[in-house]
Amino acid sequence: MKLLVYSAKDFEIPYLKKANEKGHRIAFCNEALDSETAINAVGHKAISIFSGDDASVTVLEILWNLGVRYITLRSSGYNNINLKRAKSLGFKVANTPNYSPHAIAEHAVALLLTFNRKLITANTQTHQYNFEQNNLIGFNLHGKTVGIIGTGRIGSIMAKIMHGFGCNILGNDLEPDDDLVENCGVTYTSLDDICRKADIISLHIPLNSRNYQLINKSKFIMMKQNVILINTARGAIVETNALLKALETKNIAGYCTDVYEKEKGIFFKDHSTEGITDEKLIRLLSLPNVLLTPHTGFATEEALENIAQITFENIDDWEEVGICQNELGLELIES
Structure with a gap:
């Protein structure tokens, strides 16, 4: 099968090539999928997209008319694809679930520890031969209350790690985990x-209509002033305007994030020369109580291997049996 990989990053290409054991014909495109780049898929029966790619109605219709029939996402989330329209057109769509929940949960903890213990400031100071400790005071995690929103694959691991630190853990999920x-x-x-109660809140839920801007002005008002909010899920789960106000007025202590609501066209690119024009992101990055990484939670060797492996398992299954275990939207056909 001919496969075009959109948003192909240099560091992931070797993993994808290695996982292609059945010898599919692969082409790599470093551009994101949108209405303009969809034309690149001419002659390809399948495409692979990432979380920042645009698979909206218009793009899907272009792809279908170009002969694309299979879409496999190199992510577990699929809020960037209009699944209902994809299925009505006849696309087979699959994601890469459970590729490495440890990678994301561990990144959330890394953000928390880095922010709390002022590691970036400490490292910068010592490289300038400044060994003072006046502005490097953090707090013990032991005994703190951690709220975990979403205790699925990733959130459950986050809970276990925080339990190891000796934290008191509050959970919120549609399906409580009895083992936790x-x-x-x-x-x-x-x-x-x-x-109201948590000293640390960590988000581990998908982005959907129910969770869009779930953390908004009313939620920030409830929070403790010393709370640290961690977001390794999706940027739009947090209302950006309300977040900025909460940070600027010190209504919350800090925001540690690996995602941003409008990261498309910004993340995964080097803008160090020309800068960026997103005023909200500029404001966010100007604040001392913000720690932001560019959607790197998934970037571990194990996760990249798993993503590549599952991507080609999806392609192999479609070619050999016409269906794969990670296929999305079957309930839309049945209903």
Whole structure:
């Protein structure tokens, strides 16, 4: 099968080539998929897209008319594809679930520790031969209350790590995990209760219509002034305007994130020469109580290997049996 990989990053290409054991004909495109770059898919029966690619209605219709029939996402989330329209057109769509929940959860913890213990400031100072400690004071995680929004594959690992630090854990999920209750002492409660009580809040939920701007002005008002909010899920789960106000007025202590609501066209590129024009992101990055990484939570060797492997398992299954275990939207056909 001929496969075009959109948003192909230099560091992931070797993993994808290695995983192509069945010898599919692969082409790599470093541009993101959108209405203009969709034409690149001419002659390809399948495409692979990443979280920042645009698979909206218009783009899907262009792809279908070009002969594309299979779309495999190199991510577990799929909010960037209009799944209902994809299925009505006849596309086969699959994601890469559970590629490495440890990578994301560990990155969330890394953000927390880096922010709390002022590691970036400390490193900068010592490289300038400044060994003072006056502005490097953090706090113990032991005994703190951590609220975890979403205790699925990633959130459950986050809960286990925080349990290891000796934290008190509050959880919020549509389907509580009895094992976390028994083994990690997780107490399931409402989102509002977590906002009121938690010293640290970590988001591990998908972006959908129900969760869009879930953390908004009303939620920030409930939070403690010393709370640290961690977001390794999706940027649009947090209302950016409300977040900026909460940070600028010190209504919350800090925001540690690997994602941004409008990261398309900004993340995964070097803008160090020309700069950026997104005023909200510029404001966010100007704040001392913000730690932002450019969507690198997935970037571990193990995760990249798994993403590549699952990507080609999806392609192999489609070519050999016409369906794959990671296929999305089957319920849309049945309904």
